[in-house]
Amino acid sequence: MGNKTDIVISKYEDSFLVIVTQIGCMGTILAAKKDESVFSDPTYNVSVLFGKRNEPLLLACARQLIEHISGSGSTRSLMISLGLKDHSQGTLKDIVSTIIENCLW
Template identity: 70%
Template structure:
């Protein structure tokens, strides 16, 4: 796993970028921490791809509810929604209440690829 920017930068937005090989494909990941949200961009194709928005719903229930929606891109890819849901749930369990904007520009939307991406993002998280 080669890392372009192993240490988060602090100005103007805290950001961390890595480049790694996932199942034989070069994958670039950029994680940015804003005041109210995290932006996670993952690309294997050099562009943003499908963009999703995920957030924890505040309510009276003890069990948290998570809302994930596709902003742009493939609306018929349930694994992309599941990927965003797993990330926002992890963020919430770690104590973050920020929303997540997730951009996935992938050559392959298989479960194995998405699991590796989730692991890489969590390993390099800023929350």
């Protein structure tokens, strides 16, 4: 990541809040959760609550994180804010790796 990037990870009773910023404030806010069904494999629901809706890499970032959270046995949902100058695939990959290395789940 060429830009200074601040990351905050907070754990709550039923969710995680992750704030990633290169702009000094919150950016696009996404919600992600695992939907389980008795009859099929789990699915993951990721939606943009506020901000850029035409950035598929932001959705992919949130999806990777909720899959990792669920895969580690947690049932918490994820709220993530991505305030980025650089939306490249490499930057988002670095962000996901850093969050997973410092995870609270």
